[in-house]
Amino acid sequence: MQSHNSIGKGIHLTDDEFLKLSQFVYKHFGINLTESKRGLVHGRLQSVLRHHGMESFDEYYSAICKDPSGNLVSELINKLSTNFTYFYRESDHFEFMLNEALPFAEQYQSTLDNDLRIWCAGCSSGEEPYTLSMVMREYFGKKYNDWSAGLLATDISENALSTARAGIYTEDHLRKIPKGWGTRYFTKIENGQFQVASDVSSDIVFRRFNLMNETFPFKQKFHMIFCRNVMIYFDKETKDNLVRKYSELLVPGGYLFIGHSETISREIDSLNYVKPAIYRKVCP
Numbered sequence: 001m002q003s004h005n006s007i008g009k010g011i012h013l014t015d016d017e018f019l020k021l022s023q024f025v026y027k028h029f030g031i032n033l034t035e036s037k038r039g040l041v042h043g044r045l046q047s048v049l050r051h052h053g054m055e056s057f058d059e060y061y062s063a064i065c066k067d068p069s070g071n072l073v074s075e076l077i078n079k080l081s082t083n084f085t086y087f088y089r090e091s092d093h094f095e096f097m098l099n100e101a102l103p104f105a106e107q108y109q110s111t112l113d114n115d116l117r118i119w120c121a122g123c124s125s126g127e128e129p130y131t132l133s134m135v136m137r138e139y140f141g142k143k144y145n146d147w148s149a150g151l152l153a154t155d156i157s158e159n160a161l162s163t164a165r166a167g168i169y170t171e172d173h174l175r176k177i178p179k180g181w182g183t184r185y186f187t188k189i190e191n192g193q194f195q196v197a198s199d200v201s202s203d204i205v206f207r208r209f210n211l212m213n214e215t216f217p218f219k220q221k222f223h224m225i226f227c228r229n230v231m232i233y234f235d236k237e238t239k240d241n242l243v244r245k246y247s248e249l250l251v252p253g254g255y256l257f258i259g260h261s262e263t264i265s266r267e268i269d270s271l272n273y274v275k276p277a278i279y280r281k282v283c284p
C-alpha cells in the first residue's frame with residue numbers, strides 16, 4: 001500500500017512520487033535528496049503545483065518529463081537548491097588567497113601573458129564571485145588594470161543568477177566584509193540596499209552551467225577554482241567525478257577551494273591537501 005506524506009496541508013506526496021522526483025533530481029543535478037529532505041521537497045513544491053493547477057505530484061512529474069522548453073525543470077531546481085551565501089563567507093580562504101594563491105598566480109603568469117583565471121562554480125546570488133573580485137583589487141591595487149582577470153561565475157539556478165547580475169544586496173549580506181569595503185566597492189541606494197560598484201561587476205561573467213554536464217567546455221585552465229558549499233548535496237561518486245574534472249582544469253600548482261564542512265577523497269592523488277578546505281594541483 002502506498003504511504004502518504006501529509007506534512008502540512010495540501011497535496012500529498014506518496015513514496016513512489018518522492019522516489020521518482022528524487023531519482024530525477026539526482027540524475028540531472030547530482031543532488032541527493034535523501035528521506036530527510038522529504039519534508040523540504042514537499043513543502044517547497046506545493047506552491048509550484050498549485051501555480052500550475054496540478055492536483056498530484058505524479059501529474060507534476062509527468063509534466064516535467066514531457067516539457068520540451070525545460071522551464072519546469074528550471075523551476076524545480078530553483079525551488080530545491082539552497083542558495084544561502086553572503087559576502088566574505090569563510091574569510092580565511094580570502095586571506096589565503098591574498099597571501100598565497102594570488103602571489104603564486106602572479107608569479108606563474110608574469111612569464112606568460114598577465115592573464116589570471118578564476119572559476120567560481122556554484123556562485124549562487126553572486127556574493128562569492130564579487131568578493132573574489134574585491135580581493136584581487138585589494139591585492140593588485142593600481143596594477144590591477146595591467147591584468148586581464150577572468151572571473152567566471154556559474155550556477156544552475158537562473159533565479160540566483162539574475163540576483164547576481166543585478167548586484168543589489170541588503171546590508172545583512174555585507175555584514176562580514178572588511179572595514180572600508182562598504183564605501184570602496186558599494187553604493188548605497190534606496191531602501192537601505194547596496195549596489196556593487198560597476199567596475200567590480202564588469203569583472204565577472206555570469207553563466208548558467210550544470211556541474212553534472214558530461215563535458216566542461218573550457219579551453220584554458222584556471223589558477224583557482226572555488227566550489228564551496230555546493231558538493232555538500234552530492235554523493236561520493238558524483239563528488240569524486242567532479243573533483244577529478246576540477247583537477248584537470250587547474251594549472252599545475254593551482255588551488256581548489258571547497259566549503260569548510262566538505263572534504264574530498266584521498267583517492268584523488270592529483271590534488272594535495274594544503275589546509276582545511278584548500279587543495280593544490282600537484283606539479284608534474
Ligand SMILES: C[S@@+](CC[C@H](N)C(=O)[O-])C[C@H]1O[C@@H](n2cnc3c(N)ncnc32)[C@H](O)[C@@H]1O
Nearest residue numbers: 029081085122124155156157210211228229230
Ligand atoms: C549554498 S549555495 C553556495 C554559494 C557559495 N558558493 C557559497 O559558498 O556561499 C549552493 C549553490 O550550488 C548550486 N548548485 C547546486 N547544484 C548544482 C549543479 N548541479 N550545478 C551548478 N550549480 C549547482 C545551487 O544552485 C546554489 O546556488
